[in-house]
Amino acid sequence: MKREFTIDCGPDFSFFHAAKSHGWYDLPPFKFDDDDASLSGAFIAERGVISFCVRGAGDKLKVTATGQTSEEVVTQVVKHVLRMEDDLTDFYTQTRSDGAMNWVTELNGGRLLRSPTVWEDLVKSICTTNCSWGLTRKMVGNLVEKLGSSGSDGIKAFPSPGEMASVSVDFYKDEIRAGYRSAYLFELADTVASGKLDPASWMHSNLPIADLKKEIKKIKGVGDYAAENLLKLLGRYDGLALDSWLRSQFYVRHNGGQKCSDKKIERHYSRYGAWRGLAIWCDMTEDWFK
DNA sequence: GCGTCCAGGTCTACC
DNA sequence: GGTAGACCTGGACGC
Numbered sequence: 375m376k377r378e379f380t381i382d383c384g385p386d387f388s389f390f391h392a393a394k395s396h397g398w399y400d401l402p403p404f405k406f407d408d409d410d411a412s413l414s415g416a417f418i419a420e421r422g423v424i425s426f427c428v429r430g431a432g433d434k435l436k437v438t439a440t441g442q443t444s445e446e447v448v449t450q451v452v453k454h455v456l457r458m459e460d461d462l463t464d465f466y467t468q469t470r471s472d473g474a475m476n477w478v479t480e481l482n483g484g485r486l487l488r489s490p491t492v493w494e495d496l497v498k499s500i501c502t503t504n505c506s507w508g509l510t511r512k513m514v515g516n517l518v519e520k521l522g523s524s525g526s527d528g529i530k531a532f533p534s535p536g537e538m539a540s541v542s543v544d545f546y547k548d549e550i551r552a553g554y555r556s557a558y559l560f561e562l563a564d565t566v567a568s569g570k571l572d573p574a575s576w577m578h579s580n581l582p583i584a585d586l587k588k589e590i591k592k593i594k595g596v597g598d599y600a601a602e603n604l605l606k607l608l609g610r611y612d613g614l615a616l617d618s619w620l621r622s623q624f625y626v627r628h629n630g631g632q633k634c635s636d637k638k639i640e641r642h643y644s645r646y647g648a649w650r651g652l653a654i655w656c657d658m659t660e661d662w663f664k
Numbered sequence: 665g666c667g668t669c670c671a672g673g674t675c676t677a678c679c
Numbered sequence: 680g681g682t683a684g685a686c687c688t689g690g691a692c693g694c
Binding site for chain 1: 671672673674675
């Protein structure tokens with residue numbers, strides 16, 4: 375079943391800047407089509423896999439969805455992945471008064487694309503650790519292709535915890551090419567599938583940021599970077615989620631190309647308080663939108 | 665084509 | 680708490 379409808383997004387939302395805010399649009403099931411500036415994706419609903427395609431159209435989004443579910447469910451997922459209901463008022467107040475960051479306010483940036491589920495973001499975060507972006511794409515692509523279920527149009531969704539727990543550690547090594555992460559991914563899938571861990575609960579957790587980070591870091595394969603990256607996707611921006619790319623960008627933009635300590639980077643963004651993780655990301659990706 | 669080196673983030677053992 | 684080495688893959692490079 376295919377349906378088309380629109381979602382009001384208002385004049386202060388930029389579909390393009392949300393969809394291409396970071397590399398997630400490049401990881402399946404997401405796909406960004408540059409020719410018609412559309413983002414497509416897929417998710418698992420009650421009665422099977424739903425695929426969707428979103429385009430920006432002024433103060434509306436045009437959505438095409440295939441599969442058996444309601445317009446409301448698809449709308450909810452689209453709003454979730456594009457961060458449409460995130461309140462960035464405080465952040466924009468700060469970027470507006472910061473000459474170098476004013477572009478974020480003017481372009482309505484700062485909405486970091488996320489997956490339909492915390493589970494998917496968690497697994498993808500682990501797949502970004504200790505490897506090139508090319509390998510991340512390969513691992514995530516293999517997960518979707520070899521373990522994901524298809525919708526009526528043949529488009530596959532990211533595999534559920536159950537689907538990922540149904541194969542062996544060797545499958546992750548040989549087929550997914552996850553290397554030493556294989557045991558981590560299998561163990562994580564098994565823990566979530568059996569109900570011992572519920573990543574979705576982190577979305578509305580009342581835990582202080584430090585405690586929530588500790589909780590997330592209990593998962594094998596998740597260290598400071600991966601935990602802070604996931605926290606950003608949960609709407610908690612206290613951590614910088616420093617990786618080699620972010621550090622190298624900072625050195626060039628703010629330290630004359632010379633290496634410096636992480637503490638210096640942290641001091642640079644400390645004025646943004648609880649928004650510092652979003653501030654560094656916007657600052658380092660400004661060139662993407664020029 | 666083959667072998668070697670390197671980058672990447674986290675875990676574990678050790679101090 | 681801090682540090683060193685191992686983990687594994689793919690790309691770059693030299694031969």
